[in-house]
Amino acid sequence: MSSHGGNSSAANDPRQPSTAKPYVPPAVSPQELPIDYAGFIAVIFGIAGVLFRYKLSSWVAIIFCAQSLSNMKNIETDLKQVSMAMMFAIMGLVSNYFGPARPGTQRG
Amino acid sequence: MAASSTWSSSSSLFIPREETLWYYIAILSVLSLLGQELSRCSVLANTADFEGFGDDIDDDDFSDSSLITDLPIRSNLPPSTTLTSQSDFETDHGPPLDSSSSSTPISDPTIPNKPSSNSFDFWDEDEFEGLPIEQKSTNLKSPDVAAEAGSSSKVESDSKVEVQVTPPLPKTLGSFTVEIVCVSFLIAFLFNYFSGKKENENIALAWASRFATKDSIFDKNFSLLGTGDGKDTPLLLKEGQNVFKFYASGRRFCQGMLATMDLQSRHDLMSRIYNMIVPCKDEITFEVYMNDDAMDNVVFALAKKKLAKVMHKELRDLQRFASLVTSGPNNRKWVADELMVITESKEVAGDLITETVLDQVFGDKAFPKFGKGFISMHFSDQYQGSHRKMLILKFALPDAKNMADMTRLVALVPYYIDLIGRYKLSPQARPKTEAARTKVAQEVYKELHNARQEALQKKKAEKRKMAEEAEAKLSAEVLRKREAKDRAKQMKKVMPKVKMTRAH
Numbered sequence: 001m002s003s004h005g006g007n008s009s010a011a012n013d014p015r016q017p018s019t020a021k022p023y024v025p026p027a028v029s030p031q032e033l034p035i036d037y038a039g040f041i042a043v044i045f046g047i048a049g050v051l052f053r054y055k056l057s058s059w060v061a062i063i064f065c066a067q068s069l070s071n072m073k074n075i076e077t078d079l080k081q082v083s084m085a086m087m088f089a090i091m092g093l094v095s096n097y098f099g100p101a102r103p104g105t106q107r108g
Numbered sequence: 109m110a111a112s113s114t115w116s117s118s119s120s121l122f123i124p125r126e127e128t129l130w131y132y133i134a135i136l137s138v139l140s141l142l143g144q145e146l147s148r149c150s151v152l153a154n155t156a157d158f159e160g161f162g163d164d165i166d167d168d169d170f171s172d173s174s175l176i177t178d179l180p181i182r183s184n185l186p187p188s189t190t191l192t193s194q195s196d197f198e199t200d201h202g203p204p205l206d207s208s209s210s211s212t213p214i215s216d217p218t219i220p221n222k223p224s225s226n227s228f229d230f231w232d233e234d235e236f237e238g239l240p241i242e243q244k245s246t247n248l249k250s251p252d253v254a255a256e257a258g259s260s261s262k263v264e265s266d267s268k269v270e271v272q273v274t275p276p277l278p279k280t281l282g283s284f285t286v287e288i289v290c291v292s293f294l295i296a297f298l299f300n301y302f303s304g305k306k307e308n309e310n311i312a313l314a315w316a317s318r319f320a321t322k323d324s325i326f327d328k329n330f331s332l333l334g335t336g337d338g339k340d341t342p343l344l345l346k347e348g349q350n351v352f353k354f355y356a357s358g359r360r361f362c363q364g365m366l367a368t369m370d371l372q373s374r375h376d377l378m379s380r381i382y383n384m385i386v387p388c389k390d391e392i393t394f395e396v397y398m399n400d401d402a403m404d405n406v407v408f409a410l411a412k413k414k415l416a417k418v419m420h421k422e423l424r425d426l427q428r429f430a431s432l433v434t435s436g437p438n439n440r441k442w443v444a445d446e447l448m449v450i451t452e453s454k455e456v457a458g459d460l461i462t463e464t465v466l467d468q469v470f471g472d473k474a475f476p477k478f479g480k481g482f483i484s485m486h487f488s489d490q491y492q493g494s495h496r497k498m499l500i501l502k503f504a505l506p507d508a509k510n511m512a513d514m515t516r517l518v519a520l521v522p523y524y525i526d527l528i529g530r531y532k533l534s535p536q537a538r539p540k541t542e543a544a545r546t547k548v549a550q551e552v553y554k555e556l557h558n559a560r561q562e563a564l565q566k567k568k569a570e571k572r573k574m575a576e577e578a579e580a581k582l583s584a585e586v587l588r589k590r591e592a593k594d595r596a597k598q599m600k601k602v603m604p605k606v607k608m609t610r611a612h
Contacts, residue, residue, distance in 0.1 A: 014522065018331035020358030023345070023366075026494060059290035066297050070376050073348045082135060 038068035039081040046088025050095060058092030065089055141200070145342055269448075297377045303373030305349050311390060312352040312510035316343050320354055321519050329522045331358030349375040361529025362401040365521065366395045369505065390505035391483065394521050398497040402529040403489050405541035408460055409450040410470070411484035416448035425490040426450050428548055433457055441466055444475035452544070455537045460487070461525065469516050478516045481506060485520075487528060490545070499524055 042064035049058030068082045174417040320326050320333055320343050327333060335355045337346040346352040350371040357364035366450030371390045373379035407429040409419055420426050433449040445450065447470060451457040461470065469479050481504040491498040501521055506513045533541060 014329050014360050014526065015331040015358055016360050017331040017358050018358075019363070020330075021364055022332070022357070023327060023335040023355040023364075025335075025345075033506065056286050056290075059286060059538075063290065063293060063297070067376055070297075070301050071373065072135055089132075 001075065017055050033073070036068055036071070036081060038064045038071060039085055042068055042085035043081065043088060046085050046092060049092025050088055053092075053096055053099075055093070055096045058096060061085060061089035124305060139272045246394075265532055293377075294305040300380065301375045304376070304380065307374050308350055309353075310508045311371060311505060312344055312346075314511045315369065315392070315505065316354065318511045318515075320356075325515075325522065326354075326356050329525075330356035330549070332356065349373070359525065361399055362525050363397040363399060365397070365525075368393045368395070371505070378430060392503050392505050394499070394501040394503075396499035396501075396521065396525055397495045398489075398499060398528065400497060403497040403549075404528075404531055404533050405452070405489055405538070405545065406460075406528060406531065406533075407452045407488050407490060408456055408458055409484065409486045409488075410443065410447060410461070410481075411444055411450075411486075413448045415484055416450055418451050419484065419486070423486070424492045425488045426486075429544055438463075441471065443470045444472050444479070446475065451540060453537050455534060459531060460524075462527070465523070469520065478513075480504075481514050481517055485524075487524070490548075499528065 034049035042061045045057045045064060048054060049061055065082060065086045068085065072079070072082065230492055239244065318324065328334070333354075333356050334341045334343045335353065336342065343354060345355070347353055350373050351419050352369040352371070354367040354369070355364065356367075359365075369390070369392050372383055372388060407428065409423075409426055411418065411419055420430070420432060429452050430450045431452075433454060436456045440458070441463070443461060443466065449457050449461070451460075466474070468474055469482065475482075483502040483504055484500075484501070486500040487498070488498045491500075499521075501517075503514060503517045505511075
């Protein structure tokens with residue numbers, strides 16, 4: 001079924017080196033890129049962790065940051081959102097563990 | 109050149125543009141928050157040093173006084189950490205207990221707190237707020253006895269005072285549940301990332317070594333393999349941890365071919381867990397960019413029944429030109445029952461699904477054995493995308509060990525390039541296809557024309573609005589003048605034209 005036999009003559013050879021064109025990757029605009037849901041969720045949880053002082057929220061933000069980083073395709077466009085999420089998550093953890101205790105709770 | 113490109117990428121982070129300006133503002137705000145938190149911590153730490161400032165002096169001054177012996181004794185020991193029913197920040201302490209009540213245990217709710225008059229005089233709510241109530245094993249002596257007794261009795265009484273202090277609770281593993289779970293998940297995520305990445309790379313490399321190396325099917329069919337333009341360039345282009353691309357060019361009837369391997373997100377633990385619940389396959393899509401002169405009017409698709417219906421609904425070219433075909437032409441041997449054909453005419457379907465293809469892959473006997481990985485085929489000269497004339501073949505990838513299972517499926521790619529490159533419609537079928545294309549072209553033109561007209565109308569409406577707004581802004585006097593001019597013009601129009609003649 002293959003269009004090219006094992007010991008075919010030059011006349012039957014489907015290859016045409018003269019028509020060969022090098023690969024040009026298609027230009028993809030940032031709008032066409034798929035939405036980075038993990039990065040977005042990480043930012044949301046990170047902000048929640050900082051504002052409401054929830055440890056779990058900051059940890060979840062860190063996990064979603066890891067997911068976003070692992071699925072990153074275009075560093076130029078994706079890195080900003082991930083770095084923002086990472087900063088908020090780390091900020092939340094710092095304020096939760098090293099900051100003063102939240103009123104109404106005992107510092108463990 | 110390379111240096112300039114690296115500089116441009118790095119400079120984009122440091123030179124603030126519109127988008128990066130907000131980014132820097134966000135960074136600054138986060139850093140300021142961090143600074144604020146740390147400063148608060150240090151202030152709170154320092155205030156702890158000032159607690160009980162000058163206690164020794166005060167205690168010495170008041171030790172001789174006989175009036176405040178009823179007050180509870182302050183000790184240097186830390187306050188008890190037993191939890192109360194009240195919240196930590198809303199304390200409502202009453203005055204201290206007198207000598208009679210202090211001797212009784214606190215836990216007894218029947219005895220009311222009766223403060224003595226003299227102790228109440230010295231009670232300051234603000235100063236003693238939050239002080240722990242201490243228990244004594246023996247009753248305190250009366251002021252008279254205290255005055256008579258010497259220093260020896262003082263020592264005795266001091267030794268008898270017992271303060272109930274509970275030590276801080278030791279931190280158990282249970283109090284770190286969140287941290288343990290999250291850190292262990294992150295560690296698992298990290299391990300899975302590297303193992304999944306390796307797994308995906310192995311699948312991609314297994315495919316490339318089977319079909320894209322020397323003397324393989326693509327090497328025999330294309331003169332240029334790989335994404336580079338040199339000799340020693342990598343065959344595969346890694347676009348993500350789960351997306352690999354293979355490019356080939358330099359063949360008759362086509363400009364090039366791009367194979368995209370879309371693998372499972374094995375590197376992502378969350379996706380892997382999701383794929384356990386909702387299974388999905390590794391896919392490979394071959395996109396062949398046909399030459400404009402090499403492909404006739406062909407719109408054809410072949411897929412499994414469910415997918416065929418979805419394709420017919422969603423893909424524009426199939427929607428406009430093709431229809432579902434259930435049986436083959438002239439009751440001849442046809443594709444397996446699981447498959448369905450979407451075509452412009454039965455003639456095209458009959459010509460493209462040849463005896464060879466039926467025997468090798470799509471026939472009733474061959475399909476269960478060799479067509480397991482087949483997903484869909486779509487050939488179109490009216491494709492809605494970057495390129496107009498396309499062949500798209502989609503297959504499921506087997507495991508790295510069983511890559512030979514898809515040899516016959518991969519062989520379909522060069523086979524159909526040649527078949528469609530040589531294929532010419534019959535004189536009977538051509539007018540139908542061309543009529544359909546002209547009709548669609550007219551519809552498209554009409555749509556464009558309507559869109560342009562709508563745009564023009566919008567512009568006109570906007571201009572009118574602008575003019576009306578400008579008129580509204582004009583003062584009343586200017587409006588009067590305009591009205592007067594308009595009247596004069598109208599009067600001139602209405603007035604009869606009189607020809608003046610001179611009498612000589």
